[in-house]
Amino acid sequence: MSIDTDTARKVAHLARIKVEEDELPALAGEFNAILGFIEQLQEVDVEGVEPMTSVTPQRLKRRDDVVTDGDQQDKVLANAPDAREGFFAVPKVVE
Amino acid sequence: MSELSKLKIAEARDALKKGDVTSVELTEACLAEIDAAGALNAFVHNTPDLALEQAKAADARKDAGSLNGIPLGIKDLFCTKGVASQAASKILDGFKPEYESTVSQNLLDAGAVMLGKLNMDEFAMGSSNETSVYGDAVNPWKVDDRKLTPGGSSGGSAAAVAADLCLGATGTDTGGSIRQPAAFTGITGIKPTYGRCSRWGIVAFASSLDQAGPMTKDVRDAAIMLQAMCGHDPKDSTSADLPVPDFEAMLTGDIKGKTIGIPREYHMDGMPDEIEALWAEGRKMLTDAGAKLVDISLPHTKYALPTYYVIAPAEASSNLARYDGVRFGHRAKLGQGDGITEMYEKTRAEGFGQEVKRRVMVGTYVLSAGFYDAYYNRARKVRALIKKDFEDVFAQGVDAILTPATPSAAFGLGEMTDADPVAMYLNDVFTVTVNLAGLPGISVPAGLDKQGLPLGLQLIGRPWEEGDLLNTAYALEQAAGFVAKPKKWW
Numbered sequence: 001m002s003i004d005t006d007t008a009r010k011v012a013h014l015a016r017i018k019v020e021e022d023e024l025p026a027l028a029g030e031f032n033a034i035l036g037f038i039e040q041l042q043e044v045d046v047e048g049v050e051p052m053t054s055v056t057p058q059r060l061k062r063r064d065d066v067v068t069d070g071d072q073q074d075k076v077l078a079n080a081p082d083a084r085e086g087f088f089a090v091p092k093v094v095e
Numbered sequence: 096m097s098e099l100s101k102l103k104i105a106e107a108r109d110a111l112k113k114g115d116v117t118s119v120e121l122t123e124a125c126l127a128e129i130d131a132a133g134a135l136n137a138f139v140h141n142t143p144d145l146a147l148e149q150a151k152a153a154d155a156r157k158d159a160g161s162l163n164g165i166p167l168g169i170k171d172l173f174c175t176k177g178v179a180s181q182a183a184s185k186i187l188d189g190f191k192p193e194y195e196s197t198v199s200q201n202l203l204d205a206g207a208v209m210l211g212k213l214n215m216d217e218f219a220m221g222s223s224n225e226t227s228v229y230g231d232a233v234n235p236w237k238v239d240d241r242k243l244t245p246g247g248s249s250g251g252s253a254a255a256v257a258a259d260l261c262l263g264a265t266g267t268d269t270g271g272s273i274r275q276p277a278a279f280t281g282i283t284g285i286k287p288t289y290g291r292c293s294r295w296g297i298v299a300f301a302s303s304l305d306q307a308g309p310m311t312k313d314v315r316d317a318a319i320m321l322q323a324m325c326g327h328d329p330k331d332s333t334s335a336d337l338p339v340p341d342f343e344a345m346l347t348g349d350i351k352g353k354t355i356g357i358p359r360e361y362h363m364d365g366m367p368d369e370i371e372a373l374w375a376e377g378r379k380m381l382t383d384a385g386a387k388l389v390d391i392s393l394p395h396t397k398y399a400l401p402t403y404y405v406i407a408p409a410e411a412s413s414n415l416a417r418y419d420g421v422r423f424g425h426r427a428k429l430g431q432g433d434g435i436t437e438m439y440e441k442t443r444a445e446g447f448g449q450e451v452k453r454r455v456m457v458g459t460y461v462l463s464a465g466f467y468d469a470y471y472n473r474a475r476k477v478r479a480l481i482k483k484d485f486e487d488v489f490a491q492g493v494d495a496i497l498t499p500a501t502p503s504a505a506f507g508l509g510e511m512t513d514a515d516p517v518a519m520y521l522n523d524v525f526t527v528t529v530n531l532a533g534l535p536g537i538s539v540p541a542g543l544d545k546q547g548l549p550l551g552l553q554l555i556g557r558p559w560e561e562g563d564l565l566n567t568a569y570a571l572e573q574a575a576g577f578v579a580k581p582k583k584w585w
Contacts, residue, residue: 003460015412015459016419016436017452018444027456030516034457037517038401038470044477051475055289055303055482055533056558060332075193081426088421091435 003031099124101259104165104316105343111164118164121262122150122208125166128260129210134585137245137255139171139229140179140212149208156206162323163206168255168264171212172219173199173307174296178209182298183227184217186446187424196296197328198265198307205323210261214251217448218415219272219300222522223511224250226450231508234280235581238546241507246276246522252310253280257581263311263320267297269304270403271501271526274538277310278500278551281540281579283317283572284310285565288558289533290335291321293328301410302333304403304530314539314569318342321561337559345562350570351385356493360396361525363502369544370499377497377541377552380574381567391493393484398477399528400520405461405474406531411451412458418446453516482532489557495567498525500538500551525553535561537568540577549579 003011008028012019019027077083082090099121102110110116126143146166153164174180174192181187195203203209214232216224223244224232232250234243235258245254249266253276256264266273268286277284285308292307299305309320322342328334357378362371382388420426420442427441447455461470488496502524511519529536535558538551552571556564 007460011456011460011463013440014463015452015456016416016439016443017447017456018437018440027453030453031457031460033515033517034404034453035460037520038405038461038474040401041398041405041470041473041477044395044398044473044480046473046476046480049476049479051472052479052482053475054333055478055531056333056335058290058333058335061329061336063329072193076422078193079190079423081420081424090421091429091433091438093435 003028003035100128100261102262103312104162104262104319107165107262118150118153118208119147121164122146122166122210125210125261132258132260132585135233135235135254135258136230137214137232137251137258137260138168138211139214139251142178142209142211145178146208146210153206153208160205160323161319162202164208165206165262166208166210167202168210168213168252168261169199170249170252170265170267171215172267172298173265174298175199175209175212179212180298181228182218183215183229184446184448184451185228185425186418186443190423192296194296197293197330198297198324201324201326202265207323213255213264216248216250217451218298218411219248219267219269220411220450220454221247222271222275222519223247223508225508226448228448233508234505235585236280236505236548237581237584238548243505244279244508246279246505248272249276249310253277253282256280256282256310256312258585263309263316265307265324266310267305267307268530269300269407270530271523273308273310274526274536274551274553275501275522277538278540278549279505281549281577281581282310282312283314283537283539283568284308285317285321285537285561286529286535287321287325287561288535290333291325291561293331293334295328295330299414301407302414303410304407314565314572315343315346317537318346318565340562342562342565345566346569347566348570348573350381350567353386353494353567354492355381355386355388356391356488356496357388358391358393358396358496358498360393361498363524366502370502370550373542373550373552374497374499377571380571381497384570384574389493391488391496393488393528395477395481395484396528399481399531400524402474402477402481402531403523403527404457404520405470406478408454408458409462409471410458412455412462415451415455418443478531481528485532485534494557495564496555498553498555500525500553504544504546504548504550529555534558535564537564539568539571539575541571541575542577543579
């Protein structure tokens with residue numbers, strides 16, 4: 001499976017990373033090198049093997065569904081590039 | 096004065112207890128060394144005022160913890176309250192967490208002093224510390240005019256400990272990022288079993304692989320520091336609710352009757368003779384110490400790196416989705432008419448470096464519709480087989496596995512720039528299996544190559560048996576008698 005510039009453009013958009021048009025061929029080349037390396041996995045016999053979900057056999061702990069945290073609006077917003085009136089501010093999303 | 100920073104944690108602890116030295120003296124000595132070591136670019140955010148304040152508090156403390164007054168460096172991947180924590184990335188420029196990571200809090204609770212934050216590869220993605228927004232960290236070891244890599248991603252931690260800028264440092268290890276830099280700089284580094292250290296407050300790269308661990312001047316210090324770092328944390332759902340044994344008390348150096356496995360698949364084609372020779376030397380040391388060596392097979396070893404380069408980018412692409420210019424860090428300047436999508440795309444293009452972008456996009460690709468089964472699910476199945484390889488040999492009675500830590504000694508900064516990204520990935524060929532299987536692994540300095548650069552051996556242990564693993568490492572350390580130090584040039 002070889003990746004062309006159209007696929008590279010699509011992947012960049014899915015990842016929300018702007019890649020200039022003239023950089024796409026080089027990016028596609030790098031993808032192909034890495035995917036070529038990954039391709040070896042196709043030769044492994046994985047018949048009947050369950051995909052790993054947890055590397056250590058453990059049950060995730062449960063807790064009561066109650067509020068354990070909160071009332072930290074100032075701290076939550078302290079590192080925001082643009083915070084106004086207690087909210088994160090972003091460019092207009094809906095017309 | 097400067098001699099004090101050369102102390103090991105255990106030595107400093109004993110000297111502090113006896114009253115031969117104060118934490119303020121130790122801390123000042125380290126701060127002076129850090130100031131004089133700009134050429135290593137190991138410390139990237141210095142916190143001298145905070146350090147001295149913590150040292151004074153340690154000197155005044157009555158019921159002292161296990162690390163009371165010990166000055167340490169903290170990898171930039173750990174969130175530290177009120178202190179810049181940016182994972183060596185431009186995208187977290189200016190980020191000062193409102194909270195402290197569990198591991199660094201555990202160290203502070205044990206009385207440790209934080210000297211500052213340490214250089215690393217951006218988001219821990221790299222094996223040479225060359226992807227950092229702060230610039231390269233430099234290995235204190237040198238054999239000619241070239242500046243050498245301290246390894247990565249915990250390159251700043253490794254350089255700082257090897258150059259005696261601090262008594263110990265934290266690292267994190269997703270594919271070898273503690274053990275490879277430890278080997279490149281002649282120090283000790285252990286990655287514990289997945290779940291031993293809480294991941295809470297550590298900037299996430301690949302959540303199913305990431306583990307924190309100590310980087311220290313010897314095995315005893317690793318035991319002391321690991322003990323303080325680990326423990327159950329309800330804030331990390333994968334943190335193990337298991338008692339933490341007294342690792343230091345388990346260091347007897349007695350490994351008589353232990354069974355050490357030698358995996359045949361780790362004899363790689365084209366492996367340098369010196370690495371083979373070091374490995375043979377290590378086998379002899381363990382045999383002389385009374386261990387029994389057995390040849391073992393880990394048949395899926397060759398698939399570990401390709402598996403890793405599906406799973407780690409896939410998890411990274413999800414974890415790094417949070418860097419969108421909204422809640423923290425960098426936001427790109429927007430042009431007329433730019434909407435929210437342009438904001439995301441420009442912010443991430445400006446904020447992430449090349450290697451991070453590459454891995455996020457590879458991860459996006461392997462998780463995308465149509466490829467999820469062929470790549471991601473298949474990699475998870477192969478990962479299960481890699482883990483089973485280890486379970487099978489442990490079931491045969493193997494206590495630990497001995498391998499080389501790295502396929503070479505430290506290489507020159509910039510030497511791999513034009514290489515294929517895959518060539519850099521091969522640095523982790525001996526370490527990455529351990530992360531995929533969730534096992535504890537330790538790198539112990541074992542000798543010098545012909546040029547005079549340090550080489551390390553790796554021991555891999557059974558899950559949750561870090562104490563036993565540290566003891567085997569202790570026996571290896573005693574047999575190897577590695578005492579070489581880099582000659583000061585910085």
